[in-house]
Amino acid sequence: MKKIGFGASSAKIIWFGEHSVVYGQPAIALPLPAVEVTAQIETSSESSSQIFSRYYDGDWQQIPAEMNGIKRLSEYVANNLQLPSTTFRLSIDSAIPAERGMGSSAATAVAITRAFFDLAERHLTRSDLLKIADVSEQVTHGNPSGLDAATASAQWPIWYVKNQENTQLPINLPKATMVIADSGVKGKTSVAVNQVKEQLIMNPETKDIIAEMGSVAQQVPAALKANDVVSLGSLMNQNHELLRQLHVSTAQLDLMQAQALKSGALGAKLTGSGLGGCLIAIAPNSRIAQKVADDLLLVGASATWIQPLNQFEKQD
Ligand code: MEV
CATH class of the missing domain: 3.30.70.890 (GHMP kinase, C-terminal domain)
Known part of the structure; x- marks a missing residue:
């Protein structure tokens, strides 16, 4: 297993159909490749995992261990990958403003998941990535349509209908x-x-x-x-x-x-x-x-x- 893994994802914008997408209507969303979040994960010999993050308008700060989705997502992915090391040092560097409708949480989940799979040198399919990002979004947003996770794991504009295979805009x-x-x-x-x-x-x-x-x-x-x-x-x-x-x-x-x-x-x-x-x-x-x-x-x-x-x- 490698000692360091990297992953990245980007912000998104919903072009059409936010909110109505929750009720089964179609939505159109675009990833914003220029606005990126990266995650770096290292195995650690500390007794507990540490998470550091820097968001677009802030300084580096350590996220308290008990905090939120990021820790739960990291444990979930690490357990699923059956990684031998149980403690990690995770650094998240994000240019995406949080809570501004740009899909910060989904993009962060995608970047973290990619970093863990890179660390484990395991291939990550888009459908596995989507499943994991969806789990993370359930923790953060309650009952999301899945649109943010689908866009964060795509590199192209998508046409999205809840619970259906999402497609590239044709x-x-x-x-x-x-x-x-x-x-x-x-x-x-x-x-x-x-x-x-x-x-x-x-x-x-x-x-x-x-x-x-x-x-x-x-x-x-x-x-x-x-x-x-x-x-x-x-x-x-x-x-x-x-x-x-x-x-x-x-x-x-x-x-x-x-x-x-x-x-x-x-x-x-x-x-x-x-x-x-x-x-x-x-x-x-x-x-x-x-x-x-x-x-x-x-x-x-x-x-x-x-x-x-x-x-x-x-x-x-
Ligand atoms: C997603 O960023 C915003 C909403 O469409 C909610 C959702 O899709 O879950 C409002």
């Missing part, structure tokens, strides 16, 4: 550029998902909003096929409006959405579970994308990223 992506902007406020997925669940109980018409979000996602493949970035932008605006009706947007996200459109974006929406987190906006070219990103910083975004859409390589 269409080439257009020559447009996505801007991602952090509203600077954390939003907890489990809180937002529960809030929507309660709204469904209190107001049965909420299910029409969910169905409409599904129908917005269903229109995306045709817009992609026609290379119709204007329609994609308009579908993003519709998706944002439906998320507002689910009460998961915030005043800051709405302000940023309006600003993105004013600055030249063809569409913009919150991404992820909401109640904080990030906005995504689609721009027709990189010059306008840069202007959108700069203007969003002026209206309070705490960070921005730019991802050209045609930089994904289609896998067969």
Whole structure:
């Protein structure tokens, strides 16, 4: 067995269909290769395992042993791999802001799992990786759709339906550029998902909003096929409006959405579970994308990223 194992994964954005995906509607999500988390695992002779982490806005810190999913996930993977050493030193270095709808927890789980398999020199299939990341997400988020884990373990945009084999988006992506902007406020997925669940109980018409979000996602493949970035932008605006009706947007996200459109974006929406987190906006070219990103910083975004859409390589 090797003494050190490495693993990596990336952030994700949900392009269409967050929340409605929990109720069986399709969602479309993209990994963000430029925003990465890495995990390094070393066997240790200490009496207990140690976990160190550094998140995008922080310094290195040791995570208390009793804390959360990371320790449980590490034990689960180590036991499943039947590793001889029982104590480890795990270092997580993440450029993904946590609790901002960018899939930090799923990406971290994928990076850790890959690092353990690398340490054990064992081949990791995508389906095993997904199963493990799903277990970890259950601990962190309660009852997730599995979308984050599926995107974190993919290197390409996916079309995702809960409990179904997820697939690579079958269409080439257009020559447009996505801007991602952090509203600077954390939003907890489990809180937002529960809030929507309660709204469904209190107001049965909420299910029409969910169905409409599904129908917005269903229109995306045709817009992609026609290379119709204007329609994609308009579908993003519709998706944002439906998320507002689910009460998961915030005043800051709405302000940023309006600003993105004013600055030249063809569409913009919150991404992820909401109640904080990030906005995504689609721009027709990189010059306008840069202007959108700069203007969003002026209206309070705490960070921005730019991802050209045609930089994904289609896998067969
Ligand atoms: C996932 O990042 C956000 C939600 O769609 C919840 C889920 O898919 O489990 C809101």
